[in-house]
Amino acid sequence: MRQEFLPFSTPTIGDDEIAEVVDSLKSGWITTGPKVKRFEEEFKAYVGSPFAVPLSSATAGLHLTLLALKIQPGDEIITTPMTFASTVSMIILCGGKPVLVDIEPGTLNLDISKIREKITPRTRAIIPVHFAGQSCDMDPLFALAREFGLTIIEDAAHAAGTEYKGKRIGSLETISIFSFHPNKNITTGEGGMVCTRDESLAEEVSLLKFHGMSREAWKRFAASGTPNYDIMLPGYKYNMMDIQAAIGIHQLPKLDQFIARRTAIAEYYNHAFADVPELALPAYAPYEQRHAWHLYTPLVRIEQLRIDRDQFMNELKKLNIGSGLHYKAIHHHAWYRENLPQEAASLPNADYASDRILSLPLFPKMGDDDARDVVEAVKTVIAGNRK
Ligand SMILES: Cc1ncc(COP(=O)(O)O)c(C=O)c1O
Structure with missing residues (x-):
C-alpha cells in the first residue's frame, strides 16, 4: 500500500x-x-x-x-x-x-x-x-x-x-x-x-x-x-x-502538454481496467475530437459488489487513494428533489451514473508509479468486495 x-x-x-x-x-x-x-x-x-x-x-x-x-x-x-x-x-x-x-x-x-x-x-x-x-x-x-x-x-x-x-x-x-x-x-x-x-x-x-x-x-x-x-x-x-x-x-502555454499527460494516464487506466467487469469505463464519442481528459470517471457496477459507491471511495481512501464525485446528478440533490421533482421523471442514464460514478486521480504531475498505485488499489477494493 x-x-x-x-x-x-x-x-x-x-x-x-x-x-x-x-x-x-x-x-x-x-x-x-x-x-x-x-x-x-x-x-x-x-x-x-x-x-x-x-x-x-x-x-x-x-x-x-x-x-x-x-x-x-x-x-x-x-x-x-x-x-x-x-x-x-x-x-x-x-x-x-x-x-x-x-x-x-x-x-x-x-x-x-x-x-x-x-x-x-x-x-x-x-x-x-x-x-x-x-x-x-x-x-x-x-x-x-x-x-x-x-x-x-x-x-x-x-x-x-x-x-x-x-x-x-x-x-x-x-x-x-x-x-x-x-x-x-x-x-x-x-x-x-x-x-x-x-x-x-x-x-x-x-x-x-x-x-x-x-x-x-x-x-x-x-x-x-x-x-x-x-x-x-x-x-x-x-x-x-x-x-x-x-x-x-x-x-x-503548458495546456497542450498538460492534456498530453492527462491523456497518457487516462489511456493507461483504460488499458489497465479493460479486463475489470465491475467497472464501466468512459467511452470515446464516435466523431473526430480531442478529449482534454479533465476527469477520468468510471462507473462502479455496484450490483456486482457488496459495497456502494461511497463505500468504494472510502475503501480507496483507506489505501491512500483519493477520489472525487463528478457528479451526483443535480436532480438527486435536496433542493431539486423538493422543488423540481417533475424534472427527475425520466433520466434513467443519469440516475444510473449518479449512483456509480467516481473520479480517479488525474493531474499532469502524477507519476507513472502513482497511476499504478491507483490501478492496484481499485483492483484490491474490487477483489475484496465481490458478491
Ligand atoms: C461543469 C461545470 N460547470 C461550471 C462550473 C463552475 O466553475 P467555477 O468553479 O469556475 O465557478 C464547474 C466547476 O466545477 C463545472 O465543473
Whole structure:
C-alpha cells in the first residue's frame, strides 16, 4: 500500500507562475490590470475566439451570460443533470426554468437525440456541458438551435483545449464559458472566461462584471486612465484580478502538454481496467475530437459488489487513494428533489451514473508509479468486495 495520500487532483504550478504572482504583488497593481488583459488576449488567441471576458469564475460567466441574454421568468433552458450545481442554479437565479435531458450512457454527455421532445415555445437556450473534457456532438445541436431559434451556451468548464471536428471549443458559433478552478485543465486559482463571436454580448457581460462601468474603467487609477467613470447599468463584481491572471499567463502555454499527460494516464487506466467487469469505463464519442481528459470517471457496477459507491471511495481512501464525485446528478440533490421533482421523471442514464460514478486521480504531475498505485488499489477494493 502506498505511504502518502494521493489526491484526486492538485494543480501543477511552476516557478514561473510563482515569480509572476510575486511580480504582481511587488508591482503595486494586484487587481484587474495589464496581466488580465494579456491573459484575455492570449486565451482568445489559443481558443480562436474574437471576444473574451475574464471573470472571477465560470459560475459568474454563466450568471452574466444568462443576464445578458435577458432570460425572463418562465423561460426554459435545456441542460444536463450530470453537471456541477452552478450550471443549473444560475438558470434558476436568473428566473429561468431548467429542463433536464438525459445523458448518453457511455460519454455521459447530453443525449442530443432526446432534446427535441423537450423543446417548447418557452425554450430559449441549450447549455451542453463537455463532460470530463470530451466535446458534445455540436453539429446536431446547431441544427436544433437553427430550427427553433435557440442560443447555445457551452458550459466549457472542463473543456479548455478540447476540440470538436478540428475546431477548439471557444471558436464555435456559440458562447463558451471556461473555468480556471484549481482542478481544471489550467488554473488561475479561481477564475473563468466567457468567449463569444458576438461583440455586443461580450460588451454586455463586460459591463455587468464590474459595477456596470465601461470596459476600460479598470485603468482609472493608472497614469493612462482617468479617475472619473460612468455607470452604464447596475452591475456585479465578478472581475478577475492580475494576481490570478499572473498564474494563467504561465499555465496557458503548458495546456497542450498538460492534456498530453492527462491523456497518457487516462489511456493507461483504460488499458489497465479493460479486463475489470465491475467497472464501466468512459467511452470515446464516435466523431473526430480531442478529449482534454479533465476527469477520468468510471462507473462502479455496484450490483456486482457488496459495497456502494461511497463505500468504494472510502475503501480507496483507506489505501491512500483519493477520489472525487463528478457528479451526483443535480436532480438527486435536496433542493431539486423538493422543488423540481417533475424534472427527475425520466433520466434513467443519469440516475444510473449518479449512483456509480467516481473520479480517479488525474493531474499532469502524477507519476507513472502513482497511476499504478491507483490501478492496484481499485483492483484490491474490487477483489475484496465481490458478491
Ligand atoms: C461543469 C461545470 N460547470 C461550471 C462550473 C463552475 O466553475 P467555477 O468553479 O469556475 O465557478 C464547474 C466547476 O466545477 C463545472 O465543473
